[in-house]
Amino acid sequence: MAGTGKAHMRGEEALVTVEDLVMEFPAGRRAVVHAVSGISFDILEGETLGLVGESGCGKSTTGRAMMQLPSPTAGSVRFDGVEMTELPKEDLRRTRTRMQMIFQDPISSLNPRRKVKDIVAEGLSIWHNDTGEQSAQKVNEVLDAVGLDPEVVSDRRPHQFSGGQCQRICIARALVLDPKVIICDEPVSALDVSVQAQILNLLEEMKERYGLTLVFIAHDLAVVKNVSDRVVVMYLGKVCEVAGPDTLYAHPAHPYTDVLLASIPEPDPDHPVSDRQIEGELPSPINPPSGCRFRTRCEKVQDLCSEEEPVLREIAADHYVACHFPNEVPVSVNGDGA
Amino acid sequence: MAAEQPLLEVENLRTYFDTPRGILKAVDGVSFTLDKGETIGIVGESGSGKSVLVRSIMNILTSNAIIPDGSEVYFDGKDTRNLSRSEAKHFWGTQMAMIFQDPMTSLNPVKKVGVQITESIRYHLGASKQEAMGRALELMVQVGIPEPRKRLKEYPHQLSGGMRQRVTIAIALACNPKLLIADEPTTALDVTVQKQILDLLASLQEELGMAMILITHDLGVVAGRARRIGVMYAGKMVETADTTTLFHHMNHPYTEALFKSIPRVEHQSHTRLDAISGRPPDMVLDLVGCRFAPRCRYAQQQCLTDEPDLFDTGQTGHRQACFYPVGSAENAEALAANQATGITAAGLDLTAAAVS
Numbered sequence: 001m002a003g004t005g006k007a008h009m010r011g012e013e014a015l016v017t018v019e020d021l022v023m024e025f026p027a028g029r030r031a032v033v034h035a036v037s038g039i040s041f042d043i044l045e046g047e048t049l050g051l052v053g054e055s056g057c058g059k060s061t062t063g064r065a066m067m068q069l070p071s072p073t074a075g076s077v078r079f080d081g082v083e084m085t086e087l088p089k090e091d092l093r094r095t096r097t098r099m100q101m102i103f104q105d106p107i108s109s110l111n112p113r114r115k116v117k118d119i120v121a122e123g124l125s126i127w128h129n130d131t132g133e134q135s136a137q138k139v140n141e142v143l144d145a146v147g148l149d150p151e152v153v154s155d156r157r158p159h160q161f162s163g164g165q166c167q168r169i170c171i172a173r174a175l176v177l178d179p180k181v182i183i184c185d186e187p188v189s190a191l192d193v194s195v196q197a198q199i200l201n202l203l204e205e206m207k208e209r210y211g212l213t214l215v216f217i218a219h220d221l222a223v224v225k226n227v228s229d230r231v232v233v234m235y236l237g238k239v240c241e242v243a244g245p246d247t248l249y250a251h252p253a254h255p256y257t258d259v260l261l262a263s264i265p266e267p268d269p270d271h272p273v274s275d276r277q278i279e280g281e282l283p284s285p286i287n288p289p290s291g292c293r294f295r296t297r298c299e300k301v302q303d304l305c306s307e308e309e310p311v312l313r314e315i316a317a318d319h320y321v322a323c324h325f326p327n328e329v330p331v332s333v334n335g336d337g338a
Numbered sequence: 339m340a341a342e343q344p345l346l347e348v349e350n351l352r353t354y355f356d357t358p359r360g361i362l363k364a365v366d367g368v369s370f371t372l373d374k375g376e377t378i379g380i381v382g383e384s385g386s387g388k389s390v391l392v393r394s395i396m397n398i399l400t401s402n403a404i405i406p407d408g409s410e411v412y413f414d415g416k417d418t419r420n421l422s423r424s425e426a427k428h429f430w431g432t433q434m435a436m437i438f439q440d441p442m443t444s445l446n447p448v449k450k451v452g453v454q455i456t457e458s459i460r461y462h463l464g465a466s467k468q469e470a471m472g473r474a475l476e477l478m479v480q481v482g483i484p485e486p487r488k489r490l491k492e493y494p495h496q497l498s499g500g501m502r503q504r505v506t507i508a509i510a511l512a513c514n515p516k517l518l519i520a521d522e523p524t525t526a527l528d529v530t531v532q533k534q535i536l537d538l539l540a541s542l543q544e545e546l547g548m549a550m551i552l553i554t555h556d557l558g559v560v561a562g563r564a565r566r567i568g569v570m571y572a573g574k575m576v577e578t579a580d581t582t583t584l585f586h587h588m589n590h591p592y593t594e595a596l597f598k599s600i601p602r603v604e605h606q607s608h609t610r611l612d613a614i615s616g617r618p619p620d621m622v623l624d625l626v627g628c629r630f631a632p633r634c635r636y637a638q639q640q641c642l643t644d645e646p647d648l649f650d651t652g653q654t655g656h657r658q659a660c661f662y663p664v665g666s667a668e669n670a671e672a673l674a675a676n677q678a679t680g681i682t683a684a685g686l687d688l689t690a691a692a693v694s
Contacts (some may be wrong), residue, residue, distance in 0.1 A: 053526045056497065143400060155641045163384070192383045192555045197599035197613035204608065219528045226601040226609060245607040263533040265558035267600050273562035278530045278539055281486070281498060 005312030006040045006240040008320040014042035015213055016066065016181060021075035023061050023237075031286050035061045037237040043181075044231075045160060048207065048214040050228030050245065052221055052260070056282050058237040059217045063183045066215070067099060068092060080180065097127060100174035106166035110158040116143075116169055117154040123177045142172040145209065164195035168193035171202065175210060185216040188223060200227055222264055225249055233257050235325070236285060236293040239312060244320040251323040251329040255298050292324070300325045344371040345516060345549050346395070349410040352604050353387075360622045364390040366573035369648075374516070377550040378545065379560030379581070381596065382570035386496045387555050391518045391570070395551075397426055414516065420499045431458045435510035439522040441502035445494040452490030455509050462513045477508040482538060500531035504538070511542065518543070519649045523601055524559065536563055556595055561585065566655070569593045572618050572629040575648060579656035589651055589663040592630045615686065628660070636662045636672040637682040 006019070023036035036058040043049045052061040065072040068084055077084040082095060103109040110119055118137055124135040140150040146168040158166055167187060174182050184203065188196040204227065207214055218224050225233055226246045233241040233254065241254040252258045262276040279297050283289055289296050294307040304324050312322040316329050353365040365387040384389045393399050395411050397418050400468050411418045413433065421429055438444040446454055455477060456470035465473065471474070478486030481504040494502055503523060510518055520539060524532035540563060543550050552564055560567055561581065569592060570577040577590040588594045598612040616633040619625055628634070631641040638661070646659040662672040676682045680689045 019549055036377055126536045127607035154681055164617070193557070194596060194614040195617075197601070198615075200601065201611055201613055204610070221529065222601045222603045225607050226605070226611065228607060249603055256581040260530060261603070262527045264603055265529075265532070265536070265556065265562065267556075267561045267585070267597060267602075269561045269585050271562070273537075275533055281501070 005239075005320075005322060007312050007314050009040060009042050011042075013044060015045040015047075015064065015080060016043040016215075017076075017078040018042065018062070018066060019076045019078075021062065021065055021077065022073045023058065023065050024073045027286055030063050034237055034288055035285060035287050036065065036072070039095070039234070039237070039239045041232050041239070041242065043213055043215065045180075045213055046207075046211060047229045048216055048227050050224035050231040051215065051217045051234060052219065052224050052231060054219060054282060056236070056285065057234040058285075059219075059234050059243045060185050062234070063101070063185050063215060066183060067101060085185065097123065097177045098179050099181045099183065100175050100177065100179040101185065102167070102170050102187045105190050106163055106170050106187075108156060109170055110166055112158050115157055116148075117150075117170065119158075120173045120176055123145065123173065138176060139172075142175045143169075145175065145206065146172045147198075148172070162195075163191050164198060167195075167199050168202065171199075171206065171268070175206065178210070179212070181213045181215065183217070185217045186219070188215075189218065189220065196223070203227060220264075221249070221260055224319060232273050236282065236288055237264035239294050239322060240294065241319075241321045241323075242312065247316070247319050247329075251316075251319070251327070253315055253319065253326040253329050254292050254294075254323050255300050255325075257328070258327065290324075341416060345374045345376075346372040347410070347412040348391075348395060349412075351391065351394055351409045351411060352406050353390050353399065353409070354404040354406065355627045356401075356404060357622065361404070362622050363573055364621060365394060366621075368570070368573075368575050368598070370568055370575065370578060372517070372549050372551065375486060375543075375547045375549055376450070376566070376694060377552060377564045379552045379554065379564030381554060381557055381560055381567060381598070382569060383555055383596075383618060385572075385621075386570040387573040387621075388519055388570050392436070392551055392553060396436060396519060397421065397438075398430075398431065426467060428462065431515065432462050432513040433515055434436040434517045434519065435515040436519040436521060437503070437506045437510050437523050440526050441499060441506050441638070442494065444506055445502060447494055449493070450490065451492055451494065451497070451505050453510060455490070455505070458509065458512045473512070474508070477512060478505075480511070480542070481505075481508045482534075483508075499527055500534060503527060503531075503535055507535075507538065507542070510544070515548060517549045517551070519553070524550075525554070525556075532559075538565075556600070569596070572625070573621060574629060574659065576630065576660070577656075577658040578648070579653070579658075583653055583656050585663065587651075587653065587656070589656070589658040589665065590630075590660045591634045591636050591662075591664055594664045595633075595635075600690065631682075632684045632686065635676065635682065635686070635688060636664075636669055637671050637676070637684040637686065638662060639683045642683055 019040045020038045021036055025033040053059050066077050071085055121135050122138045143150040148168055167206050181220050188199050203208045228245045231240055231245050231248050235256050248298050252261055259278045262274040283296055291306040291309050295301045310322045310324050312320045314320050349369050351365055351368045368391055398477045405516055452474055455474040459465050459470040459473050475486055479539040483489050483504050523537050554560055564581055566580045568575050568582050571592050577593050595614045599614055614633055619629055627643050628641040628646055631637040640661055646661050648657045648659045650657055662669045
């Protein structure tokens with residue numbers, strides 16, 4: 001369970017590069033919450049990176065740290081050649097327009113007292129000296145793109161919409177400034193399955209249409225598999241495994257990935273409910289276990305796991321794992337679904 | 339089992355709410371039975387009326403609820419609707435208990451866990467404080483809470499989401515109810531914790547022999563857990579069957595659509611999902627015809643004017659309410675006809691890249 005280790009990094013060509021990101025929060029009485037402890041990953045332009053893990057694994061914190069909300073305790077976030085952590089405040093604001101975020105609860109992330117058109121136009125009114133007409137046109141365009149009829153919705157307020165529609169408004173708001181990267185923090189976990197499918201399809205369409213690069217944070221592996229080009233599995237502030245979605249799901253190498261996969265409820269009565277279950281509770285991030293952080297709940301645990309922290313290493317083509325005793329995976333892996 | 343009287347009989351249950359906008363028909367004629375020790379899963383989208391259905395069964399509706407005559411709920415042969423408030427107080431907990439979606443809001447934040455578990459034991463069973471604490475400790479062990487003695491003295495905010503849900507389960511089980519109603523018990527939880535909680539419920543059910551109603555919007559959750567499944571849409575039951583039959587012979591287009599919208603791990607990444615376009619109808623309106631017709635790929639003229647009733651499909655226990663059931667010749671014809679014109683009788687555009 002290392003975050004140390006950068007075997008999976010792809011160097012210069014990446015659009016966003018996160019290196020040795022550390023995020024710590026004071027927890028009183030000199031205690032420190034180790035939310036994210038030195039993780040690294042990179043995202044190529046046009047790629048969707050999935051960040052998966054349980055609550056408390058630091059995936060949302062990572063997403064926010066990329067936006068400098070707040071700035072990480074240590075480490076670097078490079079976006080399009082610019083080091084975000086060192087930018088002066090004004091430049092940071094300017095750079096951040098090209099990196100937008102969508103949150104889990106769409107209803108509470110919209111101001112209930114404002115009209116939809118004002119919510120969506122806010123970014124424009126802050127940044128541009130567009131005439132009212134130009135910005136109204138842009139707002140209509142993005143509303144239309146996310147599948148809402150501008151004529152109908154513009155003058156309504158968020159409470160008049162369902163959760164799925166509110167999420168569409170949030171997506172429109174994120175799109176209005178023509179961002180390069182959108183960080184989606186559990187965008188569908190508050191939605192019904194049927195609406196979830198609509199939003200996932202919409203994100204894929206928007207990615208295509210606007211040439212976006214996405215970071216998709218979620219705890220549901222089936223959802224992440226559906227949208228991602230590359231998946232990073234996190235546990236307690238560290239990276240466990242990095243691979244393409246189809247490889248990861250066909251040949252999980254890390255015991256934690258294994259358990260996560262076994263937990264997905266299969267909509268198939270003939271598929272026996274797996275008897276694998278993750279034991280116990282997530283350890284406290286104030287005092288994380290030594291060595292491999294997953295060792296307290298791992299069924300393969302050995303002495304080595306508590307003594308030495310495993311480092312991410314390549315076990316097959318574009319498949320990286322941070323575990324001393326990973327599952328066997330076939331070395332020649334077919335390329336991930338094109 | 340068939341000869342025995344079912345534990346719960348719901349007959350043409352209707353629950354309406356008097357709202358400023360008009361009468362909202364949240365549940366509109368639902369019937370089903372549940373045997374002792376059986377699990378039924380009730381599946382549907384938000385707003386399909388599944389939560390109101392179980393609240394009606396338990397008789398814990400808000401004061402603006404109207405239950406028209408003809409709606410009947412028999413539990414163990416008794417009509418629950420005629421219970422007085424004081425009778426109901428002894429009925430809840432000992433006969434029927436419920437766990438809710440959000441464990442944080444269903445626990446009292448300013449009372450210790452132990453006090454919350456022992457409350458019903460002392461009230462219903464008249465146990466002394468000490469006896470009740472002993473029982474609470476047993477329950478905590480039973481629901482798999484580590485360090486139960488210490489946890490009894492803690493407050494809900496000191497526990498994780500999964501632990502809190504375990505506590506609400508312990509509270510629900512405290513007086514050995516005959517029926518446990520779980521209203522989206524895992525929706526607020528992580529996948530791994532969801533599995534723990536579902537496994538726990540299954541094992542407890544077997545151990546204690548209680549019946550269970552498991553409500554969820556995820557067909558995946560009920561597939562491995564319930565013996566029978568009822569699919570609800572807009573206040574109506576549209577299809578009921580035992581679990582295997584339902585998954586192998588889905589008859590109702592809504593069931594099929596729900597199933598297809600689930601992202602599956604077996605599928606290649608970037609597989610386009612078959613989302614259900616549109617949204618459920620406004621239940622304040624007078625709805626004519628099949629309620630799913632506006633979102634249905636197979637909708638024909640008949641669907642807009644006639645309301646289909648639940649009828650037997652010929653397979654035992656499998657009932658569905660569609661004129662053009664999936665898998666039938668009529669269904670194939672209906673789809674072909676709609677595809678030829680590119681639009682269904684209800685005006686749903688089949689050619690559009692269904693964004694909305």
